[in-house]
Amino acid sequence: xxxxxxxxxxxxxxxxxxxxxxxxxxxxxxxxxxxxxxYLARIHDQVQGALRLSFRRLRYINAEGMRALSMFVAFAxxxxxxxxxxxxxxxxxxxxxxxxxxRAVWDQVEFSxxxxxxxxxxxxxxxxxxIPLLRNQTRILWPQEKQVLARHGLGRxxxxxxxxxxxxxxxxxxxxxxEPSFILGIDHSEAAIEYARGLQTEFxxxxxxxxxxxxxxxxxxxxxxxxxxxxxxxxxxxxxxLIIRELLRITxxxxxxxxxxxxxxxxxxxxxxxxxxxxxxxxxxxxxxxxMDLRGGKKLSGMLSAARLEDIRADHVVVDTNNxxxxxxxxxxxxxxxxxxxxxxxxxxxxxxxxxxLLAGYNAHLRTIRAPHGYTTWTMIACSGRKPAHSPV
Amino acid sequence: MDxxxxxxxxxxxxxxxxELLVQAQDIQDRWQRCNMLANYIAEYVAYQFPAREWAENxxxxxxxxxxxxxACLSPGCADLTLRCTQYASTMQIEIEHSxxxxxLQPYLTFLSELSGTTIGDLxxxxxxxxxxxELSFNQFGLVMLVHDFHARVAARLDAATGQIRxxxxxxxxxxxx
Numbered sequence: 001x002x003x004x005x006x007x008x009x010x011x012x013x014x015x016x017x018x019x020x021x022x023x024x025x026x027x028x029x030x031x032x033x034x035x036x037x038x039y040l041a042r043i044h045d046q047v048q049g050a051l052r053l054s055f056r057r058l059r060y061i062n063a064e065g066m067r068a069l070s071m072f073v074a075f076a077x078x079x080x081x082x083x084x085x086x087x088x089x090x091x092x093x094x095x096x097x098x099x100x101x102x103r104a105v106w107d108q109v110e111f112s113x114x115x116x117x118x119x120x121x122x123x124x125x126x127x128x129x130x131i132p133l134l135r136n137q138t139r140i141l142w143p144q145e146k147q148v149l150a151r152h153g154l155g156r157x158x159x160x161x162x163x164x165x166x167x168x169x170x171x172x173x174x175x176x177x178x179e180p181s182f183i184l185g186i187d188h189s190e191a192a193i194e195y196a197r198g199l200q201t202e203f204x205x206x207x208x209x210x211x212x213x214x215x216x217x218x219x220x221x222x223x224x225x226x227x228x229x230x231x232x233x234x235x236x237x238x239x240x241x242l243i244i245r246e247l248l249r250i251t252x253x254x255x256x257x258x259x260x261x262x263x264x265x266x267x268x269x270x271x272x273x274x275x276x277x278x279x280x281x282x283x284x285x286x287x288x289x290x291x292m293d294l295r296g297g298k299k300l301s302g303m304l305s306a307a308r309l310e311d312i313r314a315d316h317v318v319v320d321t322n323n324x325x326x327x328x329x330x331x332x333x334x335x336x337x338x339x340x341x342x343x344x345x346x347x348x349x350x351x352x353x354x355x356x357x358l359l360a361g362y363n364a365h366l367r368t369i370r371a372p373h374g375y376t377t378w379t380m381i382a383c384s385g386r387k388p389a390h391s392p393v
Numbered sequence: 394m395d396x397x398x399x400x401x402x403x404x405x406x407x408x409x410x411x412e413l414l415v416q417a418q419d420i421q422d423r424w425q426r427c428n429m430l431a432n433y434i435a436e437y438v439a440y441q442f443p444a445r446e447w448a449e450n451x452x453x454x455x456x457x458x459x460x461x462x463x464a465c466l467s468p469g470c471a472d473l474t475l476r477c478t479q480y481a482s483t484m485q486i487e488i489e490h491s492x493x494x495x496x497l498q499p500y501l502t503f504l505s506e507l508s509g510t511t512i513g514d515l516x517x518x519x520x521x522x523x524x525x526x527e528l529s530f531n532q533f534g535l536v537m538l539v540h541d542f543h544a545r546v547a548a549r550l551d552a553a554t555g556q557i558r559x560x561x562x563x564x565x566x567x568x569x570x
């Protein structure tokens with residue numbers, strides 16, 4: 001059940017008992033206010049319990065729009081049969097500032113900001129200190145991943161989106177080496193987006209743009225990209241299917257969705273394989289405690305299949321001590337070691353003994369990498385699927 | 394005649410200035426032009442802010458409410474000169490415009506109320522109002538800017554020409570949040 005104005009759309013999702021506000025709700029005059037109010041009141045009278053109002057994809061509102069909402073809250077107060085849950089987004093300044101005021105109209109209004117704590121490791125992953133780790137990973141993954149991306153359909157002249165693009169380095173490499181016509185990078189981290197824009201300026205890339213955004217509520221049109229990537233990110237969200245739904249929505253029918261994830265179960269090494277294996281088991285368990293699935297690579301194919309994509313392809317990107325510069329590989333493991341032992345460690349209040357033993361495990365892995373005859377791997381799984389030509393999304 | 398206190402941080406050179414002249418009638422005939430103009434200015438000004446999306450959203454919201462109010466009050470034939478200037482500590486949006494004769498006194502009275510100290514009361518009175526004021530010119534929009542974005546509003550009436558210069562200044566820390 002939908003109500004559509006010239007610049008906005010209100011739709012009701014019965015699964016979540018949620019009204020989604022999309023577009024720009026800058027209303028003009030009493031007729032428009034009355035129409036919006038009537039739609040909200042109609043939904044109100046069909047629902048029991050709590051009714052959610054999600055503003056995560058409403059780019060703008062004006063005072064008249066706020067008037068319509070205030071009238072609706074007053075109406076709900078008069079009925080007194082429901083509670084209202086209002087959901088704002090940190091990406092939208094208006095929503096964070098204006099919407100809390102509706103609680104003054106009725107005390108049964110709950111207000112929350114969806115993306116304030118929307119994944120457990122947010123504070124760590126969105127910090128500026130996380131960027132060197134991302135850069136080191138890109139350095140060793142890219143030589144293989146650019147070929148994988150080409151095999152999975154990223155080609156010249158395409159319109160590409162890189163959702164959860166981090167510091168933007170991979171998006172810029174895609175532009176330079178795979179020649180899409182345009183690439184849009186989106187990430188929720190302000191620090192990462194600022195870094196990406198700096199790199200873009202430094203590299204003189206014109207056909208790229210970086211924006212801050214919420215991957216579960218993208219302010220992008222349906223069916224607007226030929227190729228949509230989401231690399232090494234689904235693993236940090238407790239509900240990756242919400243992101244996949246958005247990737248699917250913005251991909252044009254026939255376009256491809258490309259996702260990657262790491263899988264600590266696939267890390268092997270010699271010598272010291274047992275210690276290396278134990279170390280990554282523990283690191284994965286610490287990740288679990290922060291909501292990160294560091295063994296999730298093997299689940300990606302199933303996620304795309306569950307989203308009803310066609311022609312699903314999977315590849316292993318195996319970084320090893322034969323195909324990668326050992327020192328560059330070691331820098332990645334050093335970044336992981338410090339992130340795991342100190343950043344995650346302090347978050348989880350690890351004891352000194354636990355931290356020391358974790359450090360010892362990573363150091364064993366580093367010795368393997370640096371030993372002239374040592375061999376070790378890091379495997380990232382890349383999967384993609386095609387959006388059906390007649391997709392309902 | 395002055396209402397409120399003009400922001401005078403303009404001693405230093407501004408980071409950016411954009412000035413546009415539009416005809417009130419254009420906006421009154423096609424109300425969507427407020428939205429277009431607000432988004433255009435926001436994109437232009439926000440470009441220099443590190444938190445660009447936040448800044449753009451906020452600047453567009455401020456500009457739109459301000460423009461909607463002024464466009465309601467101006468005679469159709471009037472020109473609106475809109476200037477947005479970014480300084481280190483504030484962003485100032487100024488509009489020079491004339492006012493329909495019947496609207497002048499209620500407008501000045503409202504602006505005085507807006508620069509007073511009881512903004513919270515005024516905000517909730519307008520938020521929950523079931524009827525519009527007798528002369529309606531987006532009063533609620535202007536109050537929202539002061540209440541929720543800590544904007545400051547000042548106005549100067551040139552009695553000889555009837556022109557009003559109205560300034561909305563928003564602290565940069567709000568825009569960079």
